[in-house]
Amino acid sequence: xxxxxxxxxxxxxxxxxxxxxxxxxxxxxxxxxxxxxxxxxxxxxxxxxxxxxxxxxxxxxxxxxxxxxxxxxxxxxxxxxxxxxxxxxxxxxxxxxxxxxxxxxxxxxxxxxxxxxxxxxxxxxxxxxxxxxxxxxxxxxxxxxxxxxxxxxxxxxxxxxxxxxxxxxxxxxxxxxxxxxxxxxxxxxxxxxxxxxxxxxxxxxxxxxxxxxxxxxxxxxxxxxxxxxxxxxxxxxxxxxxxxxxxxxxxxxxxxxxxxxxxxxxxxxxxxxxxxxxxxxxxxxxxxxxxxxxxxxxxxxxxxxxxxxxxxxxxxxxxxxxxxxx
Numbered sequence: 001x002x003x004x005x006x007x008x009x010x011x012x013x014x015x016x017x018x019x020x021x022x023x024x025x026x027x028x029x030x031x032x033x034x035x036x037x038x039x040x041x042x043x044x045x046x047x048x049x050x051x052x053x054x055x056x057x058x059x060x061x062x063x064x065x066x067x068x069x070x071x072x073x074x075x076x077x078x079x080x081x082x083x084x085x086x087x088x089x090x091x092x093x094x095x096x097x098x099x100x101x102x103x104x105x106x107x108x109x110x111x112x113x114x115x116x117x118x119x120x121x122x123x124x125x126x127x128x129x130x131x132x133x134x135x136x137x138x139x140x141x142x143x144x145x146x147x148x149x150x151x152x153x154x155x156x157x158x159x160x161x162x163x164x165x166x167x168x169x170x171x172x173x174x175x176x177x178x179x180x181x182x183x184x185x186x187x188x189x190x191x192x193x194x195x196x197x198x199x200x201x202x203x204x205x206x207x208x209x210x211x212x213x214x215x216x217x218x219x220x221x222x223x224x225x226x227x228x229x230x231x232x233x234x235x236x237x238x239x240x241x242x243x244x245x246x247x248x249x250x251x252x253x254x255x256x257x258x259x260x261x262x263x264x265x266x267x268x269x270x271x272x273x274x275x276x277x278x279x280x281x282x283x284x285x286x287x288x289x290x291x292x293x294x295x296x297x298x299x300x301x302x303x304x305x306x307x308x309x310x311x312x313x314x315x316x317x318x319x320x321x322x323x324x325x326x
Contacts, residue, residue: 041122041126042123042126042206042207042229043117043118043119043120043122043123043126044117044118044119044229044230045115045116045117045123045158045206045207045208045228045229045230045231046115046116046117046118046228046230046231047115047116047184047228047231047232047233048113048114048115048116048184048185048186048187048188048228048233049095049114049115049116049159049161049177049178049185050094050095050096050097050113050114050178050185051095051096051097051110051112051113051114051185051188051256052096052097052098052099052110052111052112052113052114053065053096053097053098053099053109053110053111053256053297053301054098054099054100054101054106054109054110054111054299055098055099055100055101055109055297055298055299055301056100056101056105056298056299057298057299058098058100060298061098061297061298061299062098064277064297064298065094065096065098065297065303066094066096067273067275068258068270068275068277068295068303069094069095069096069182069183069258071269071270071273071275072183072258072260072266072269072270072305073181073182073183075265075266075269093176093177093178093179093182094178094182095178095182095183095184095185095258096185096256099111105247105299107191107250107254108154108190108191108250108254109250109251109254109299109301110154110188110190110254110255110256110301111155112147112155112156112157113154113155113156113157113188113235114145114156114157114158114159115156115157115158115159115228116158116159116160116161116177117158117159117160118160119160120139120143120144120145120146120158120159120160121139121144121160123158124137124144124146124158127148127205130205132148132201132205133148133149134146134147134148135147135148135149140162140174141162142162142174143159143160143161143162143174143175144159144160145157145158145159145160145175146158150198150201150202151194151197151198151200151201152190152192152193152194152197152198154190159175161175161176161177162174162175162176183258183259183260184258184259185233185256185257185258185259186232186233186234186257186258186259186306186308186324187225187233187234187235187236187256187257187306188235188236188255188256188257189223189235189236189237189238189253189254189255189256189257190235190236190237190238190253190254191238191241191245191250191253191254192224192237192238192239193243195224195237195239198226198237199226202226202235203226206229207229208226208227208228208229208234208235209226209227209229209320209321210224210225210226210227210320210321211225211226211227211234211319211320211321212225212288212314212317212318212319212320213225213316213317214287214288214314214315214316214317215287215315215316216287218315218316220240220316221239221316222238222239222240223236223237223238223239224236224237224239225237227321232321232322232323232324232325233324238253238254241253247299247300248300251296251299251300251301251302252294252300252302253302254301254302255301255302255303255304256301256302256303256304257292257303257304257305257306258303258304258305258306259306259307259308259324259326260305260306260307260308261307261308261326262307263283263291263292263293263305263306263307264283264291266293266305267282267283267293267305277295277296280295281293281294283305285311285312286306287314287315287316288310288314288315289310289311289312289313289314289315290306290307290308290309290310290311291306291307291311292304292305292306292307293305293306308323308324308325308326309323310323
């Protein structure tokens with residue numbers, strides 16, 4: 001039997017070793033218990049606010065876009081009682097901004113797509129943590145905006161819109177959101193050569209998700225719709241476009257889409273307004289099952305009028321996200 005004296009002697013002989021072990025292990029335990037610095041959570045990306053389009057003739061392009069947009073916005077409206085019609089007539093706070101071409105005509109006339117976020121400061125930090133270069137950071141008391149470029153050089157501008165319920169914060173130079181009565185842009189399309197690189201940016205970093213994909217023939221994938229994570233708008237990858245495509249083809253591919261509730265009614269409204277639109281096609285149901293009507297601006301950039309929801313089963317794949325609403 002071991003005596004109490006022996007146990008006590010053994011305890012005191014081992015005590016220095018125990019204390020030394022604790023001294024060594026304490027920093028190790030601390031390091032194990034401490035988590036690495038975390039990447040800040042991505043703020044919400046809600047919708048496409050606006051597109052900026054390059055043109056060789058600003059007056060002609062302005063007439064083209066805003067004749068269409070005003071006609072669609074005022075359809076069925078009693079203009080005598082319309083308190084926002086004056087802004088529409090002047091083209092104020094519209095979803096399309098036109099920029100003159102400087103120098104040779106570029107391959108892509110979509111200059112920028114603006115997205116709405118609920119926290120531009122946090123989104124900027126999130127992107128920088130993910131090694132995305134942020135440019136042209138502009139801040140005002142109730143919001144901010146900044147620019148980034150995707151892997152294929154398309155310019156994206158993220159905007160936290162000012163709080164116009166607080167007039168003192170509606171300062172000159174701050175971004176002003178398009179008035180709600182304008183038809184809104186539901187998607188913008190780009191020619192894409194490297195889908196994997198674009199997915200790493202839009203899907204893995206920004207949180208966009210597949211909405212629909214399809215092609216001219218079954219078994220082909222020519223169009224990939226990547227929907228914003230917290231809304232219904234999307235970016236469309238236009239795949240398999242030859243590098244030597246002409247201006248018309250590039251204009252078809254690098255395009256925007258304006259949402260309409262009733263395509264046949266929209267077509268009739270444009271005709272009744274006396275708009276003679278170049279290269280006009282009849283409305284048709286696309287491979288995605290939605291009614292659409294393709295129009296072209298003076299530089300052959302395509303403006304696709306599109307119904308918000310499909311009227312028949314789409315080809316190629318099912319929809320995996322919510323549809324836009326009027």
